[in-house]
Amino acid sequence: MNKSATKTFFKQLDRRFFMEQYKDLAHVDRAFPIGFGQTISQPSLVLYMTELLELKPEHKVLEIGTGSGYQTAFLAQFSKWVYTVETIEPLMKKAETRLKELNYHNIDFVLGDGTFGLKEHAPYDRIIVTAAAREIPPLLIDQLSPNGRLLIPVGNKDSQDLSLIRKDSAGNISVSFIEPVRFVPLVGDYEL
Template sequence: MKDTHKHQGLRNQLVTTINEKGIIDKNVLNAIAAVPRHLFMDSGFVDFAYQDKAFPIAAEQTISQPYTVAFQTELLQVKPNDKVLEIGTGSGYQTAVLLEIGIRVYTIERQKELFKKTKLFLPKLNYKPKKIIFGDGYKGLPEEAPFDGIIVTAGAPFVPKPLLAQLKIGGRLVIPVGDEVQTMTLFVRTGEKDFEKHEFGNFRFVPMLKERN
């Protein structure tokens, strides 16, 4: 599969769509315009790759809706060379968007099948995270902390304390919290023990599971 002018045109239309929905960060919009989303999807869904919808991938997971990816990325407010931990590598699409912005990405996946597939796939597209780890996202990655930002791409029933602890002062955690429906939640670390909390409406994610595989 190639990335063609037609695909680029469809991406430009997608960028217009998510811009109209309220995404204004130029770095985020440029990253969505650059990442060939159709290459991250199973062949049966390729024709729909640039619709603003989520689609199934392996291991009963989904590739997130582009608007959701853009929304979470914009909330992070990160800039090139910032250090970000991603919980839930999945297809690698969100990872690629972060890498397009020039972020140093550490990413954790707890589904063995997806981990193996995405670890091989991302470098083929020249997307190179600092680390792709098979592990439990609830624990974060203490050996690489602190992070400028942490982004969780699955629905968390609660906010894992280790993730808050692994933020720099001024760092931001973006996490969808809830069971059936999640509230997009932002925590900003303002001091050693102090956090600001902001909520941004309802979203639907696959659940963040513990101790799988």
């Protein structure tokens, strides 16, 4: 993944397009509410998480937590195909409309509990979870390709660690703790 291309896209993508409120504050590097108890993450974290995934043009990506679609746009820009799962239908519909307006045609939107992953399209080269879980859902690790990466905030409601899980070519798993973060809770089987 070319970090220069990622940073260029980051500067070009207007975050206001993904917000219904607080548009005049879209340039501020912090999370803002998007309704239904959910937030749009701060831009610097979205960029950083995208870079941690090391996306390639041939990658198939699973995103758990579509939200506003802001992170989804980054994933779609730098990979072959994105499956994004959202449990809140109005958020999913708005994100789908936004991303189609931006001419993304490499995204499948799925309404459901992302903690189970999306087995019918597995395995995935990259998986990103944009809400905090109390533990890493084993089904997501199972759906990760060899040489795959899974990025997920893990912890409790007050504090989480952004965790990067790598699966090597033999299927061995390693976990790295990247930095402390604070995300909204994951909704579903592994919610906080």
